[in-house]
Amino acid sequence: MNILERLESGLVIGDGGFVFSLEKRGYVKAGPWTPEATVEHPEAVTQLHREFLRAGSDVMQTFTFYASEDKLQNRGNDAAKTFGVKDINEAACKLARTVANEGNGLVAGGVCQTPTYLSGLGKAKVQEEFHKQTEVFKANSVDFMIAEYFEHVEEIEWAIEVLKTMNVPVAANMCINSEGDLHGIDAGKCAVRMANAGADIIGVNCHFDPFTSIKTIETMKTALDNNGLRPFLMCQPLGYLTPDAEKQGFIDLPEFPFSLEPRVCTRWEMQKFARQAWELGVRYIGGCCGTEPYHIRAIAEELSEEHGRMPLGSEKHSPWGKDLTMHTKPWVRKRANREYWENLTPATGRPESPGCSCPENWGVTAGSEELLQDF
């Protein structure tokens, strides 16, 4: 079944975040966040794909985040020169396909926002960047495409236009909250414009936590309904809690990107999110930055009935901590139940840390001189 047929018949589980996971494993550089690891360290990328497959993911997303040529050579990055946009994207396709074939997985190619857009160089230049990638995706026969991590609805419309020429299903995700895109267009309107541009699957990824993202999808759904539009809904939020993030999302939080640890979601928070997303009508549920394999497994366990199966990885994880009955200490064995974990508000172990931060609010975006990039 292709992605649309799968969505038609029920739940599709996405994968989690590659750049943050691989940064912690030592293969991605925070700052540029580019995916040259597909060429440099294919075994590490493969292993992470495999962990997500095992956790219940139906889709192997090619590790091509920020793999447009302009980004690969932006601000001193030499990945474009050393490896080239073609090789990086092609390696990503092959790794994803290899692991997808180990299960019953689909491969999704992906494109995201470009420095070219941020620098205000116009539609033709931006689409040219996408074209360099889509050629590789076509040559490698990905099963469908995801346009994700877009902050401006205009840019994602341009992306969708390019992706539609590939004749595969297209998913479109913006990294916004309900307030909308960075040019002030509200989330409902963004959803309608993405649908009108031809996206088959619509939603959000990254920048905000699971519960904020649920609210954004609600806003989108209402607007889509009001316009008689019925695309599939998709949600791949952060694996971090960001109640204090404002419009620009977690990059504005002072903790981004090196002190986000206290914000990491527990598996129980992820289960709660999965349930809420499903009940809202979201049919494609996964994660973005900060979402590790066990977070995806939590989604797959919470929705195992809807998904029709338990994930392979649950051979090492009984729902709601039941395996703690095998712990040597009796007081830990007492925690082997749903009530315990569902009701626990975890302490942070950080008496000198506050609950919320004051996000930076630069309020500049595409078109601002300060955002001109340096290719």
Add this chain to the structure above:
Amino acid sequence: MNILERLESGLVIGDGGFVFSLEKRGYVKAGPWTPEATVEHPEAVTQLHREFLRAGSDVMQTFTFYASEDKLQNRGNDAAKTFGVKDINEAACKLARTVANEGNGLVAGGVCQTPTYLSGLGKAKVQEEFHKQTEVFKANSVDFMIAEYFEHVEEIEWAIEVLKTMNVPVAANMCINSEGDLHGIDAGKCAVRMANAGADIIGVNCHFDPFTSIKTIETMKTALDNNGLRPFLMCQPLGYLTPDAEKQGFIDLPEFPFSLEPRVCTRWEMQKFARQAWELGVRYIGGCCGTEPYHIRAIAEELSEEHGRMPLGSEKHSPWGKDLTMHTKPWVRKRANREYWENLTPATGRPESPGCSCPENWGVTAGSEELLQDF
């Protein structure tokens, strides 16, 4: 150079925590925490070894935590029956050696506390469990041995006695804070007894956070000094902050083991720990549960001068966030400096979570009926 020569000439960096990392990756079951993944999923274990090597570890510790036969069959665990103590330990040795050979690494075999001791079955039975493992370690020519995660000094003395028969250097680590072991023997006395039992390297691992563990080592050092003993000092603490944990450590915290996320150390906290440990005279510095590859890299970067090299993994990580100069957003680029990260107290993103928990204090230990295990 063997481990003692390396310690003599400077710093040795250990690896991080396997059971918690692999639990999150989907290969270890929380509760029993046993390492049958060495047989079931060798590629996942190998990959984690490789990440630690890349992060700067000098030692590949065999993934043989809780791999004593009594633990592999405790409380319904069928790992002993399915795979057997010999195969699990042997696979662990081979995986560690393979990766050690990819760098200039040493292989350390490891044993830890046994259910047999907790059940009060006596010295002969306990040592028998260790013997089953040491036979495999000898056959596989590990470079040295680590006895770790012992809560009772009596049991680690029995372990050291067995390990000394292998004629390799022996490190001994208890999982205690300065209050001492679970029979009420203070940390200083524990250190002296471990040294007198023949351990060449002495310290603590697991159960407490880096800063609590520093204080324990201080207590140990004072007692060792007062007794004219000069073993090398070693510290492999949790990668979690546990200021509220009492004598039994983090397993007593209500968040153990499934809601510890907000307590994960940042890389900057890990650097601070590394510096403090080095200044105290600790020469073997690594981590235990919760310590991911990037935490080990943080140790290796902080002490790169003392270590004589930057870790391989730093090709993707400039010290103190310098790579953020390559970020697309100007306000994030402003964070590319030491002062910013060193002074940031991270918010937890959890306004409904307190800073500290109230640990459970069962106050029972080896010898108590409640702790009889069920093999």
Add this chain to the structure above:
Amino acid sequence: MNILERLESGLVIGDGGFVFSLEKRGYVKAGPWTPEATVEHPEAVTQLHREFLRAGSDVMQTFTFYASEDKLQNRGNDAAKTFGVKDINEAACKLARTVANEGNGLVAGGVCQTPTYLSGLGKAKVQEEFHKQTEVFKANSVDFMIAEYFEHVEEIEWAIEVLKTMNVPVAANMCINSEGDLHGIDAGKCAVRMANAGADIIGVNCHFDPFTSIKTIETMKTALDNNGLRPFLMCQPLGYLTPDAEKQGFIDLPEFPFSLEPRVCTRWEMQKFARQAWELGVRYIGGCCGTEPYHIRAIAEELSEEHGRMPLGSEKHSPWGKDLTMHTKPWVRKRANREYWENLTPATGRPESPGCSCPENWGVTAGSEELLQDF
């Protein structure tokens, strides 16, 4: 000048909260919260009036909160029987007038929500309760009337109708946030209805913190503007921080009323509120429960220019901590400046306390059987 003339020509500063202050001083019972102290302990009530006068208050509000007869005899309260509605209200008038005469103060009589309304007994019965009080206020020639602490716009309309018959200016305050009253009527509509009922001064008091209340007034102001209505605006919020309170306000927080201490506003937070309120166009600024004399002084100091004078009590308080230059310790002397206090985020001294609570949400209100009172 009467109250309207004073408001016309500038700022009027109200007083703070009597029931919570006097509860802590030992003269009011939490639960019934009735003001029989006017008869029982007139010296204590007088002293508190005097402290507010000294802090800068222009208005002495009679301590007649919950002094309707039905409340004085509700749920086992014997204040009605022992002292009687007439004596309690009359004593309150005399005490307020005595202290008002010590400065240039006005006396405001006050009525608030009634158990009769909560029990659904209808307009006639409710207004009868107000009439018993207004007779006393008329006989004692109060300068104007305040209807405050109403949760339902219908009930405050009935109150305004009664107060208008007194031929003095009428202020009307509801204890709501921008969501509106407990029957679901939004805050803007409530403001318009109060103005249309004849209130000269309109706003909110109690139930929410200063910053939440500012937002409510904003909502009210917009609606009033849109309806061409221009009453004076008034704001007398809690002296507690309640970011987590929902529609029913702080009584829904688990800490109400005996563990609110960590939420007490600092004087600096109060100054911030005063400035924001003034800038929004609020001309009558004071406080409710939790607002102590020093909070009122903080308002009077922040707006001393607008008010035309510094409060008497500032003989013991230089703005922004300048008197700390007289402290014996040099490091405390360094705190004698605005920058220090304005930028300090105070620690709570409570590592086991979270930042927010989960409020109760009973969702029942006037008309519900559970709210029938027991006179």
Add this chain to the structure above:
Amino acid sequence: MNILERLESGLVIGDGGFVFSLEKRGYVKAGPWTPEATVEHPEAVTQLHREFLRAGSDVMQTFTFYASEDKLQNRGNDAAKTFGVKDINEAACKLARTVANEGNGLVAGGVCQTPTYLSGLGKAKVQEEFHKQTEVFKANSVDFMIAEYFEHVEEIEWAIEVLKTMNVPVAANMCINSEGDLHGIDAGKCAVRMANAGADIIGVNCHFDPFTSIKTIETMKTALDNNGLRPFLMCQPLGYLTPDAEKQGFIDLPEFPFSLEPRVCTRWEMQKFARQAWELGVRYIGGCCGTEPYHIRAIAEELSEEHGRMPLGSEKHSPWGKDLTMHTKPWVRKRANREYWENLTPATGRPESPGCSCPENWGVTAGSEELLQDF
């Protein structure tokens, strides 16, 4: 019965903090903290005495804190010149006696640390300051004397020597934690030296929270026991929580003195303290800065059996919130029980505030040039 007979026969309840309470009421200036209000605003001082009497206090402590002549003229303070040390102390005696006579109260005169000592001017000069006060106390026949708020055991010894010449019982309290005084003399030794100097009642006041102070008394008690000394024990701690304060106490916390609000103890915390103090053998229990009348009432209610009576003020306060049964809202009525309040961990309403601060650690004290005072 005199104070020693009362202590012999059971519990004595002290009063709370005057300078912080009266600062908030508008009669004391933070910084100098001197008590000229006894002359300027006797009605305000009297009212506070009365509230403490009503709350259960057995002792009216003269409001003579920092009323030594050198302090009254220190750093620009003109209280010495305007009113004079004699008048301020005398007025304090009269106010305390008036209120003591309204109940069965005792009057205690008080002296505390002097700028003369901080400036290193020697024993004769320091004792001269005490003499100026004790003359007034003798002339006004106080029932006993309290030397309190001393940071250096040497200075309190000098004070005790002076007080002993008055031929009344002497209590001696230092403002230290178990680490000891600011010259590094541990708390146990301080206690022994105070007892040897002739103090009949020994303990701590101010600077630290109730629970820290309990630990200090424990340390003192052990040392006294070991030296065969059996003075009565006394404890009058802060009404603020200060788990993060180090040796110099709460003045080192960044929040001192104007942002301590979130640290105010609840009545339940005060009851817990009272019970712990009593069980440790403390027989004189009261409070210092931050302790309001309702905190003293909480002590008196918790120990009403030991004290032989309920405080007068409990006519407005049933134990453990029982009066909430008279609240209009059913969900608040459900809180009318001990279990609810004893188990509630109050939220701070401050998601941007941490639990702990980093105290300043100047590490200078008497004798340091930086501490020379400016009379």
